[in-house]
Amino acid sequence: MHVNFTEEELKFKDEVRSFFKDKYPSDIKEKQNKAIPLERDDFVRWQKTLYKQGWAAPNWPVEFGGTGWTAVQKYIFANENAKANAPAIVPFGLGMVGPVIYTYGNDEQKKRFLPGILSSDVWWCQGYSEPGSGSDLASLKTKAERDGDSYILNGTKTWTTLGHMADWIFCLVRTSSDVARRQEGISFVLVDMNTPGVSVKPIITIEGDREVNEVHFENVKVPIENLIGEEGKGWTYGKVLLQHERTSIAGVARSQYRLNRLKNKIKNSDDTQPSLTGDVDFMRKIGELEIELKALEYTELRTLAAVTVGKAPGPESSLLKIRGTEIQQRLDELFMEAAGYFSLPYVPNQYTLDSDPEDHVGFGGDSVSSLIYFNNRKASIYGGSNEIQKNIIAKHVLGL
Amino acid sequence: MDFSITEEQSAIKDVIARFIENEYDFEKRMKIAESDSAYDKEVYNFFVEQGFTAIPFSEEDGGLNGGPVETMLIMKEIGRGLVLEPFLENIILAGGILKRLANQHQKDEWLNKIINGEMQSTLAFTEPQSRFQLNDVATTANKKEGNFILNGKKSFVLNGSESDLIIVPARTSGSQTDLKGITLFAVKKDSAGIEMNSYKSVDGRSAAEIKLNNVSVSSDSIIGEIDNGYDALEATVDEATLAICAEATGIMKxxxxxxxxxxxxxxxxxxxxxxxxxxQHRMVDTLMACEETESILLWAITTEQDDKSALKKAISGLKYQIGTAGKHVGQEAVQLHGGMGISWELDIAHLFKRLSAIEILFGNADFHMKRFIELSNV
Structure with missing residues (x-):
């Protein structure tokens, strides 16, 4: 029993670390460090950098452009990624629809869609939730009616993250209502966002940004070759997608990076005044968080160790999403608490690449802390709310 | 990275798990708990025969060279089976001091007998006023004509009334809470001037309040150096903390x-x-608490044993986790069992009581959170 890396793993770690040192674009790094929001172009440039290195899709099979990394290598990469404060991959193409296409798509679809996803030339968004179907996703009503070689789509998808930047959307749609179980009769289709009848309306979220959208389909004609797998089996494919999300969603490495940053911030009197290190209540909150995060880290390591020897992850893996998001949100809270009054000025555009820190309200990043806190309340809601996660664990792990 | 256990380790676990399943059911456990004696000698002898009592000692000392993994496996089963026999007191506490500091003569005289089950022993780690501070030692040892005269009180001495040998930290110099000036004495139970008030604890153990009234011991009974006993005392109690946390993990599960x-x-x-x-959601919460505790336990177990400050920090993190998550899991188990949860005749009540005792033993969650923060160096 040990948690040491092998010689090869250590070598790999060095390789990854020098990649981040040499290839991570300095302007994107500066934006990340100064809490300046990234543009679509920044994400694309960064993901193309990974693509050129052959590292765009650590989870994909090698034949489709994956890295062939072991679970430990993926873990090392995620850690170095977080330590470099590099952006996370935008998940909709590489993390979500890609695996569904290479698992359930036909050869034609794989050839047509996977290269664009891998190179980040084609941007995807997710069409799952509907205004009337949140946690109860199987109640979805967007209809796809067969008309010759096409489906005609009518309905509305919502909470579509980055839908306004996307070229394509993958959707769960109802192809049949005449079914015994509501999970049947749902199909997985790919829709070009430029198709006539598709319209995107912004939803402004709590922190004042446009991140999510409503996507309306009005008699949208979708060729039958955009159906993935079998008609009516979309629910199964959609669930597989959520499993791909599971292992990466905890965000352990990123939370560790942020915790260290918080510790440094409260130690440094340039970043906060007065120093909070003498505040026993605040220090206790940090201590508690550190222990929770340690629990999450070792839970992830246990999961990795199981996967590495070909075992299925045990019940421990089911807590990753719940605890991972809770810890992220706790960090958001503590950054805001550390900022004090300076979390309150609503000056979302004050940080730019050429703005002078002397002109900023508050210490570094303070004014963003509240916006991150508000925005990230989403973390325990998306991808199946934490309450839904508990329902799933109760049923599948506890057998209740 | 590897969390699997070796075949040998797996065998240890199987032997004790099977023994508890076949020979140590709840009814038997309750009989032992309610008997005058603190434990069942036959059961303890089984532990000796199986070599469990030799595990955490070096081969030179007549041990099996086991480490934290082996101790964890045994303690988890001890937790699950609510085993009362004084493995912790003899092997981890008294044995822990002796293996760290005893000279060859003392090892021959005491450690061998402890490993072979010929002697019962314990460590008197707390005093009425100390609460969880190991360095708060008011018991004094004054030199007189080549001997040392001990005066003071020791509290909650586990296995005290059964022990032939009690290891007593006493102050030979400095003020009451100084780290320096604590000396460890091996005191025989039948020494003149020992007054013992023994009782059962809420979790069915035997413990005692001990008064030392001018107890005279020879300088041969000093374990380690004069004034320099604290580090071994702290390291031993830390090892014991890790052990009872593994026990608690078994109970929680x-x-x-x-x-x-x-x-x-x-x-x-x-x-x-x-x-x-x-x-359902409450049981998912307790499942998560159990899994997180297991993860933190593995953190402490896989921390480099030689990296003293990292190890202390991990153990305090773990004890905090037991103190909070353990309380949560225990209280929920009682609540969800309803009236049955508060019935003496069900094991739930007794698992809960042992878990509650462990939460306090060697420092509660607050104590270890403070220590964790101090060791974090923020």
């Missing part, structure tokens, strides 16, 4: 499993109560 099982069978309002979402 057992409480959680039994609660889930109970909820599948207990019918109210026409359905098993496990069908109610309000209860």
């Amino acid at each position: 057992s409480l959680h499993d039994k609660t889930v099982e109970y909820s599948k069978n207990r019918v109210q309002f026409g359905i098993p109560i496990g069908g109610f979402q309000a209860l």
Whole structure:
């Protein structure tokens, strides 16, 4: 029993670390460090950098452009990624629809869609939730009616993250209502966002940004070759997608990076005044968080160790999403608490690449802390709310 | 990275798990707990025969060279089976001091007998005023004509009334809470001037309040150096803390499993109560608490044993986790069992009581959180 890396793993770690040192674009790094929001172009440039290195899709099979990394290598990469404060991959193409296409798509679809996803030339968004179907996703009503070689789509998808930047959307749609179980009769289709009848309306979220959208389909004609797998089996494919999300969603490495940053911030009197290190209540909150995060880290390591020897992850893996998001949100809270009054000025555009820190309200990043806190309340809601996660664990792990 | 255990380690676990299943059921455990003696000698002898009592000692000392993994495996089963026999007191506490500091003569005289089960022993780690501060030692040892005269009180001495040998930290210099000036003495139970008030604790153990009234011991009974006993005392209690945390992990898992099982069978309002979402989510929470505790336990177990400050920090993190998550899991198990949860005749109550005792033993959650923060160096 040990948690040491092998010689090869250590070598790999060095390789990854020098990649981040040499290839991570300095302007994107500066934006990340100064809490300046990234543009679509920044994400694309960064993901193309990974693509050129052959590292765009650590989870994909090698034949489709994956890295062939072991679970430990993926873990090392995620850690170095977080330590470099590099952006996370935008998940909709590489993390979500890609695996569904290479698992359930036909050869034609794989050839047509996977290269664009891998190179980040084609941007995807997710069409799952509907205004009337949140946690109860199987109640979805967007209809796809067969008309010759096409489906005609009518309905509305919502909470579509980055839908306004996307070229394509993958959707769960109802192809049949005449079914015994509501999970049947749902199909997985790919829709070009430029198709006539598709319209995107912004939803402004709590922190004042446009991140999510409503996507309306009005008699949208979708060729039958955009159906993935079998008609009516979309629910199964959609669930597989959520499993791909599971292992990466905890965000352990990123939370560790942020915790260290918080510790440094409260130690440094340039970043906060007065120093909070003498505040026993605040220090206790940090201590508690550190222990929770340690629990999450070792839970992830246990999961990795199981996967590495070909075992299925045990019940421990089911807590990753719940605890991972809770810890992220706790960090958001503590950054805001550390900022004090300076979390309150609503000056979302004050940080730019050429703005002078002397002109900023508050210490570094303070004014963003509240916006991150508000925005990230989403973390325990998306991808199946934490309450839904508990329902799933109760049923599948506890057998209740 | 590897969390698997070796075949040898797996064999240890199997032997004790099988023994508890076949020979140490709840009824037997309760008989032992309610008997005058603190433990069952036959059961303890079985531990000796199987070599469990030799595990955490070096081969030179007549041990099996086991490490934290082996101790963890044994203690988890001890937790699950609510085993009362004084493995912790003899092997981890008294044995822990002796293996760290005793000279060859002392090892021959005492450690061998402890490993072979020929002698019972313990460590008197606390005093009435100390609470969880190991360095708060008011008991004094004054030199007189080549001997040392001990005066003071020791509290909650586990296995005290059964012990032939009690290791007593006493102050030979400095003021009451100085780290320097604590000396460890091996005191025989039948020494003149020892007054012992023994009792059972809420978790069915034997413990004692001990008064030392001018107890005279020779300088041969000093374990280690004069004034320099604190580090070994702290390291030993840390090792014991790790051990009882493994025990608590076993108890928590057992409480959680039994609660889930109970909820599948207990019918109210026409359905098993496990069908109610309000209860389902609470059992998911206790599952997560158990898994997180297991993860933190593995953190402490896999921390480099030579990296003293990292190890202390991990152990305090773990004890904090037991103090909070353990309390959560224990209270939920009782609550979800309803009236059955507060009945003496069910194991739930006794698992809960042992877990509650462990939460306090060697420092509660608050104590270890403070220590964790101090060691974090923020």
